[in-house]
Amino acid sequence: MRPSQRTANQLRPYTLTRQYTRHAEGSVLVECGDTKVICTASVIEGVPRFLKGKGQGWLTAEYGMLPRATHTRSDRESSRGKQGGRTLEIQRLIGRALRSAVSLEQLGEFTLTIDCDVIQADGGTRCASITGACVALYDAVQYMRKNNLVKGNPFRHWVSAISVGIFQGEPVLDLDYPEDSGCETDMNIVMTETGGFIEVQGTAEGEAFSTEQLTSLLELGRQGCRELFDIQRQSVGA
Amino acid sequence: MRPSQRTANQLRPYTLTRQYTRHAEGSVLVECGDTKVICTASVIEGVPRFLKGKGQGWLTAEYGMLPRATHTRSDRESSRGKQGGRTLEIQRLIGRALRSAVSLEQLGEFTLTIDCDVIQADGGTRCASITGACVALYDAVQYMRKNNLVKGNPFRHWVSAISVGIFQGEPVLDLDYPEDSGCETDMNIVMTETGGFIEVQGTAEGEAFSTEQLTSLLELGRQGCRELFDIQRQSVGA
Amino acid sequence: MRPSQRTANQLRPYTLTRQYTRHAEGSVLVECGDTKVICTASVIEGVPRFLKGKGQGWLTAEYGMLPRATHTRSDRESSRGKQGGRTLEIQRLIGRALRSAVSLEQLGEFTLTIDCDVIQADGGTRCASITGACVALYDAVQYMRKNNLVKGNPFRHWVSAISVGIFQGEPVLDLDYPEDSGCETDMNIVMTETGGFIEVQGTAEGEAFSTEQLTSLLELGRQGCRELFDIQRQSVGA
Amino acid sequence: MRPSQRTANQLRPYTLTRQYTRHAEGSVLVECGDTKVICTASVIEGVPRFLKGKGQGWLTAEYGMLPRATHTRSDRESSRGKQGGRTLEIQRLIGRALRSAVSLEQLGEFTLTIDCDVIQADGGTRCASITGACVALYDAVQYMRKNNLVKGNPFRHWVSAISVGIFQGEPVLDLDYPEDSGCETDMNIVMTETGGFIEVQGTAEGEAFSTEQLTSLLELGRQGCRELFDIQRQSVGA
Amino acid sequence: MRPSQRTANQLRPYTLTRQYTRHAEGSVLVECGDTKVICTASVIEGVPRFLKGKGQGWLTAEYGMLPRATHTRSDRESSRGKQGGRTLEIQRLIGRALRSAVSLEQLGEFTLTIDCDVIQADGGTRCASITGACVALYDAVQYMRKNNLVKGNPFRHWVSAISVGIFQGEPVLDLDYPEDSGCETDMNIVMTETGGFIEVQGTAEGEAFSTEQLTSLLELGRQGCRELFDIQRQSVGA
Amino acid sequence: MRPSQRTANQLRPYTLTRQYTRHAEGSVLVECGDTKVICTASVIEGVPRFLKGKGQGWLTAEYGMLPRATHTRSDRESSRGKQGGRTLEIQRLIGRALRSAVSLEQLGEFTLTIDCDVIQADGGTRCASITGACVALYDAVQYMRKNNLVKGNPFRHWVSAISVGIFQGEPVLDLDYPEDSGCETDMNIVMTETGGFIEVQGTAEGEAFSTEQLTSLLELGRQGCRELFDIQRQSVGA
16 A cells, blocks of 8 residues: 555656746746656757767756755755765756757757756656656757757657656555655666667665566556656647 | 836735745745745754854855746856855845844744745846745744744744836836846845835946935835735735 | 944044055055955956957956954865855955946956955955055056056046944944944945945844934945045045 | 677676785775776774664765776866766765665674775776675675674675676677777666665667667676676685 | 075065064064065964864964965965965975974964965065964964963974075075076975974976085075074064 | 884885786886885876967876775765865975976977876875886887877986985885884985986974984985886886
């Protein structure tokens, strides 16, 4: 029995609100249960130095959390003077995941900068960030197309992410905070709409997990991502 | 004529949404036109070292801005490794302003930590932060009272803040971004419900301002703050 | 009765020593009672990136304090690895104040860098910095004129600054440390020789202040600045 | 055909040299082909603040790379003033992996600090670090037992790690640098001697990978880890 | 012929002004030609952690330079966020030199913090800092004796420092900036009043120097230090 | 009697292993007793900004120590966020010493970057670094000559370094850690093959040292360096 009374393969209520803020080319509030993340995609001219003159674009991501997004207040990273290891790990993951959603070659010398800022955390912030930011990214690419900044359509396919885990011996989908902090194994799965894996990150918290457990977690994750692709497509009316 | 068609002494639409996020003891979304700030007040046991053992409390404030809260994306301060001068100046102002709203002696050895995070900026973010955070502060103090963490009522009176300025030769209330970036003089006024000034900060952007202009700006500010006190009181049903 | 036995509108002994150090284009020791600040103005070719190619100049300011300028030794900011909020706030103020003293358009692509280093502190260091640095700035501009680095005279008018405050219920001019640390309201006023305000920053330390108090503080500040303009003019023999 | 002429499931020559340096309680040079890492385990009295007084121990890991361990010299992180995201990600992984190899409860209030410093890199440095550091950890625990710092044996089981990937369409074991930089999918697998997974991290570099590919990669990884457990056991004469 | 017309063994005019600033227990302006350094010695209760409870004291030193102490303005270290290698090297030297001037055992659990801040530089700032700070240190120890903070006299003997070098083939005493920047070999010598060496640091700038040159430099340095001991003693009326 | 049973003028066993790692143009493991340092020399196109366009080269050095190179683990400087004063002082010394071994004019616009990383410390790491890195530098210059990156031979002569000190009243050569931590005077001597001094740095740890002691230390150092030149020449078969 899950603390939230959900069935093992049941997602939390999931909403994507587009044009959530005014200035960004793409801006989405993603809500996955009580987890809420503002995702923006900014279109910026130019590319990092290592790509200059190659005619291709770049996508980079940053992740942050408001100090009181969590049960107890955490220090503001700008005040501590550096981003922690968890933050850097998550933003590297978001960047890798979303770079697979666009054709960097088709972008031209533009950088798409993704910002994911958690305003309320209840587990699964990195997966919600990827899923929500992919919609912001879609909108930013549409902005570029409308303004003739790009030829063709550099958006390749939807990318979504969901967490799965072994909670009290059972594989479950979309862990909330009480499950996440008590689970034996925690796995984040990033997939493309076309059914392939972009990233699989499973960690045993305590006891090791078996091949069978891994297999059922992957199956649950696949189901979850399929639902998320529908939600993403509906959000843009596609 | 103001770009927003407002009259000289007209505030922008102003809303205060309490309990905006779940974890903080006080949590308010303040919207002042297109300026939107999430303000939280956290109740934390203990006080900074310089106050230990004195039996009194403390209030401190931090301010941040999401990278794409503005027209063009600004660098994330956690990634740059330090808070800029503007950020530090604003959070020092918010702290001074709100320390006058509570009796630190009555608080006991607790720290109230205020976080103001701008999710969309259109001028006046520091004033909106003070006005909104004062409501979060009110709620945090009520939380302490309900949970018997404090005796009596350490909340002394409402504090609100508004900007005024000389725009195209005329004193106007509550500058939005187009006015703020084009005005000759910019002034932030922080007042208490009892009619006194907590802070007056006026800056000439270019030509100096006269005593007469200063007098009319102060009068406009007083009017604006009076309206804000009503909005604050209504938001808590008082 | 003031601790220093001064009357309410009496400045401390005030001296400006030009050419205090050898290398800077302008170099002034300002002494305001026991407050002593070395102010230098350096003429540096080039402008910050955001101004490149616009044909205009820039003025920037930095402020520091020797560790033992104060009663108890404070940490060296270079050793702590960052400038504190108070330092950043003060140097932003000095920069804004002195940018109004020169015509940046007339400067051409030069940067005037102002350094104010407090070697002994007894209250009023930011105001003494502005008043003293304006003389160093004057000298640096004369250096530029003599060396044909600039056409015409980019120095527009004198700028001076003084603190005022409510001490034991009375408005007083030019607070020294014992007054500053015990006053109810503290205000810094920056004016131009032509009688206008550049900056007015008043802060209630504790109880709020009234419009009447504000009015009498402004009047005191105006008097103080008038005296300082005379001292500045005399220092350069003008 | 692999650039190194190895068969798909062939490890590179793998050696573990114990007591490689003199001062650490455990010190191992791990060589996996041309990848060479010095791994030390230090026994330090006391635990981090969040564990104080709980009677249990802690294990933490740090990872570094000599500037010229790589083809082109990379900046020294101490000189840049911070550890990069990759470094932090790897040392978090090493820490999680090795915490599963010891019973923190049995350790008592000691911290085992693992340092992995790459002196020559040719792909697979994080996996070599885990496998080598586990032997250093074993030796440090033996040191504690011999010196009566601990009761019983807190070392639970061997933990090893290996990379697998899809290179030119084929699943291969233990990627060297030419394979790593050219592969389609890269996966790091951390296992316990008892056959369970501690960590599975697979990333598509470009095209997504399928469930079938994932399955064969996991099988290859299992084989590789089994060989490594033998090498670990032989190194300590067990 | 030296640029300054001095003879080879001639010091620059050298003055020590005690009680230069008001707050420090010892405060000296040292002027060595155009080199001017403010040296303060602060008496601070307590010692660093590594000495706690051992009943002895400590002495530490910090060194800084105003940005425009030099011909061209140098960056403020607090603004750059760290002290440079030259600064750290100098302050370590000052600390070592002056620790030999006091009996740390006799000091009790106090820390003497030496600050040397260069307000004008013309070569020889580190040597002037040591010589001047030793007088500030003397005064701080007298302050401790008068206030019964210490038993006996922890001041052991005078310590002074002077630079010597090979300029245009000739050994010369007390290099000013034009000599320092053009010399072949530069050596700093720190001695005690009792005739021993505390520190000898000689560096060839270009060609190596011979044993004979080293011998004559040491002899010149000894002469210079003897003169400085007289100046130190006279400054305190001893 | 020395703790190591060596005679006063006896070096520890000294070995230089060339081509110790694969990627650097020059790579040497230097072992001086139990002190072990990996020295690499990297050939990098381009020069620092202050030399651009002058047609000459540059040499710079960095020094580091693995956290557990020492008896007790020391913090990783990359994790603390800055290099300590000792590190900066040592790498400045290594750089100055080795710049005298090459003709920067002949190098052309290349930078030779020296990295010295201590993997095991037992006293004398800075001297071993200089002596070992000079061989790595030699190899890097030969690499440049073979690849026609340079005309002629910019390697001028061997540079070596050794420590000497007064231990229990006697001058001794090549201090190991027990001697170094207990000696009265410690001196590092850097010489060229041609018999001149590049750097002499002597420090009294406690009592001052006399001219006679200094003279005998210099003589011991000269002997030590002569032996090291032979070892350097033999290592390259010259």
